Amino acid sequence: xxxxxxxxxSGFQQATWDLEKIAQRxxxxxxxxxxxxxxxxxxxxxxxxxxxxMMAQVENTAEANLRVLATHxxxxxxxxxLFA
Numbered sequence: 001x002x003x004x005x006x007x008x009x010s011g012f013q014q015a016t017w018d019l020e021k022i023a024q025r026x027x028x029x030x031x032x033x034x035x036x037x038x039x040x041x042x043x044x045x046x047x048x049x050x051x052x053x054m055m056a057q058v059e060n061t062a063e064a065n066l067r068v069l070a071t072h073x074x075x076x077x078x079x080x081x082l083f084a
Contacts, residue, residue, distance in 0.1 A: 008068035015062035022054055 005069060005072050008065040008072065012062055012065040012069070015058050015065065018058045019055065019062070022051055022058065026051055
């Protein structure tokens with residue numbers, strides 16, 4: 001019996017995509033900030049604190065899914081050893 005790893009894999013993949021979206025938003029805000037410096041950060045909707053908080057949350061999600069995958073791997077090895 002093999003354990004299903006699709007859930008933590010999809011969770012890790014989603015965290016990777018979320019991090020990519022945040023990075024793109026930060027990069028686009030930086031570009032907009034350079035072209036509209038007179039408007040100020042608030043007028044552009046820049047919120048570095050919120051972006052950092054989301055990045056920390058995504059990092060925690062990715063790390064949790066990697067830990068689940070590691071545990072999954074250990075359990076599969078243990079089960080293989082039992083039946084081998």
